[in-house]
Amino acid sequence: MPKTKQEILGDLTEKQLAELNAIDGRLNTALLDRRAGRDVETPAPARMEAQIGSITFRFETVRCGKENCSRCPHGPYWYAYWKENGRTRSRYIGRTLPTVARQSYEAKRQAKLQRKDEG
16 A cells, blocks of 8 residues: 555654755745746755655656646646555655644654653
């Protein structure tokens, strides 16, 4: 069974989530500037991919496949990729990385620290 968005993002460390949120912020800023018609040069190009552990997060555009679509490609959207039983699996994340994933991770981390202190 494919992993859920929460399972994928819940396995990341706080540092990894912060890095993904920073990438997401830079890319969204660049997207808003482009849509507003501003030609803003950045000192370094924004990374469109992040490898964190065994999961790769990509910010990519997609084609809908409709013959008469004049708006293709659509996006960009975040996707997560990982290997499972020798096959590459993917999961749609969305336009932005959800804060729910960060909150879920922090709750797991606190529970783990409490169990460690008790035991």
